[in-house]
Amino acid sequence: xxxxxxxxxxxxxxxxxxxxxxxxxxxxxxxxxxxxxxxxxxxxxxxxxxxxxxxxxxxxxxxxxxxxxxxxxxxxxxxxxxxxxxxxxxxxxxxxxxxxxxxxxxxxxxxxxxxxxxxxxxxxxxxxxxxxxxxxxxxxxxxxxxxxxxxxxxxxxxxxxxxxxxxxxxxxxxxxxxxxxxxxxxxxxxxxxxxxxxxxxxxxxxxxxxxxxxxxxxxxxxxxxxxxxxxxxxxxxxxx
Amino acid sequence: xxxxxxxxxxxxxxxxxxxxxxxxxxxxxxxxxxxxxxxxxxxxxxxxxxxxxxxxxxxxxxxxxxxxxxxxxxxxxxxxxxxxxxxxxxxxxxxxxxxxxxxxxxxxxxxxxxxxxxxxxxxxxxxxxxxxxxxxxxxxx
Numbered sequence: 001x002x003x004x005x006x007x008x009x010x011x012x013x014x015x016x017x018x019x020x021x022x023x024x025x026x027x028x029x030x031x032x033x034x035x036x037x038x039x040x041x042x043x044x045x046x047x048x049x050x051x052x053x054x055x056x057x058x059x060x061x062x063x064x065x066x067x068x069x070x071x072x073x074x075x076x077x078x079x080x081x082x083x084x085x086x087x088x089x090x091x092x093x094x095x096x097x098x099x100x101x102x103x104x105x106x107x108x109x110x111x112x113x114x115x116x117x118x119x120x121x122x123x124x125x126x127x128x129x130x131x132x133x134x135x136x137x138x139x140x141x142x143x144x145x146x147x148x149x150x151x152x153x154x155x156x157x158x159x160x161x162x163x164x165x166x167x168x169x170x171x172x173x174x175x176x177x178x179x180x181x182x183x184x185x186x187x188x189x190x191x192x193x194x195x196x197x198x199x200x201x202x203x204x205x206x207x208x209x210x211x212x213x214x215x216x217x218x219x220x221x222x223x224x225x226x227x228x229x230x231x232x233x234x235x236x237x238x239x240x
Numbered sequence: 241x242x243x244x245x246x247x248x249x250x251x252x253x254x255x256x257x258x259x260x261x262x263x264x265x266x267x268x269x270x271x272x273x274x275x276x277x278x279x280x281x282x283x284x285x286x287x288x289x290x291x292x293x294x295x296x297x298x299x300x301x302x303x304x305x306x307x308x309x310x311x312x313x314x315x316x317x318x319x320x321x322x323x324x325x326x327x328x329x330x331x332x333x334x335x336x337x338x339x340x341x342x343x344x345x346x347x348x349x350x351x352x353x354x355x356x357x358x359x360x361x362x363x364x365x366x367x368x369x370x371x372x373x374x375x376x377x378x379x380x381x
Binding site: 014015016017018019020021022023024025026027028029030031032033035036038039043044047048050051052125126127136139142143144177178179 | 266268272273274275276279280282283285290291292295296298302303308309310311312321324325328329335336344345346349350352353356361362366367370373374375378
């Protein structure tokens with residue numbers, strides 16, 4: 001290896017060399033909660049490690065597998081929890097459960113799109129999301145603006161995301177809750193004939209899995225989404 | 241599956257968003273703290289989230305305990321420190337009012353601390369002391 005190569009290999013990634021007051025606040029809140037016995041440091045460490053492992057790749061792979069294997073696709077749409085095991089997600093046993101939280105276990109449903117039916121996922125109540133298989137929800141998914149407007153004007157909201165659907169395509173909005181969460185199984189796009197599972201997985205982005213985008217060859221990342229504030233913030237009722 | 245045509249949120253919260261009172265200690269953090277999007281831009285970091293987001297998420301999860309997965313009406317009062325739906329509802333209200341100009345995820349962090357104080361899980365004085373302690377530890381290292 002030349003000296004030049006060596007230098008490149010060890011070039012440190014840029015990092016933030018500054019402690020922000022928000023970082024201090026996060027740590028202070030956590031440490032105080034531990035000091036007051038709200039949870040233990042060990043429990044927090046276990047949960048943090050779990051959250052660290054989460055991301056959208058397992059769900060993307062589930063879709064790719066379903067595109068390639070009709071039998072697996074049938075399993076996915078009939079038993080999402082069972083189908084998740086093939087992509088390394090065990091909804092029942094994976095999450096940490098030793099400190100009173102019965103886990104993120106819930107009923108995962110895989111919603112199959114067709115050329116005339118498009119699914120899109122929301123949680124009108126808060127921000128329920130299939131985290132074990134899709135990771136943490138994006139900011140826009142959590143906003144009242146998206147949650148409230150999607151169920152009323154799905155076609156317009158999808159158009160704002162850049163997804164213009166022809167009138168003959170029916171839109172079905174799935175409202176998540178604590179027990180039942182959803183991912184979308186989009187239609188496999190043309191131009192992907194002969195692709196491998198890995199290639200297909202790459203184009204199934206988080207937004208495709210929520211349903212606000214459709215997979216396209218060459219597109220492997222989510223578009224930057226503007227976050228709209230609610231124009232008329234509403235009071236929330238807990239008995240919703 | 242619950243299919244579209246839902247009518248949005250109900251009402252009945254006792255405190256309207258406009259009545260959310262600021263907490264001086266958190267206002268200090270909000271006014272003086274540098275948010276991740278600025279820090280990331282300054283230092284050329286591409287990670288969209290600050291490193292502390294994952295630990296904050298874990299804190300929310302632990303405080304919510306079984307309310308993470310139980311329908312709200314089945315959550316037994318007192319069974320968890322800070323029920324998921326209450327925290328998220330308060331976060332929505334605070335995000336629309338007090339912390340409307342704070343970006344995500346700093347906004348969520350402020351809302352979490354706000355809710356913990358509001359629910360009596362911690363108080364402002366002890367949080368101020370802890371912030372000072374942590375600040376010394378991190379900045380004097």
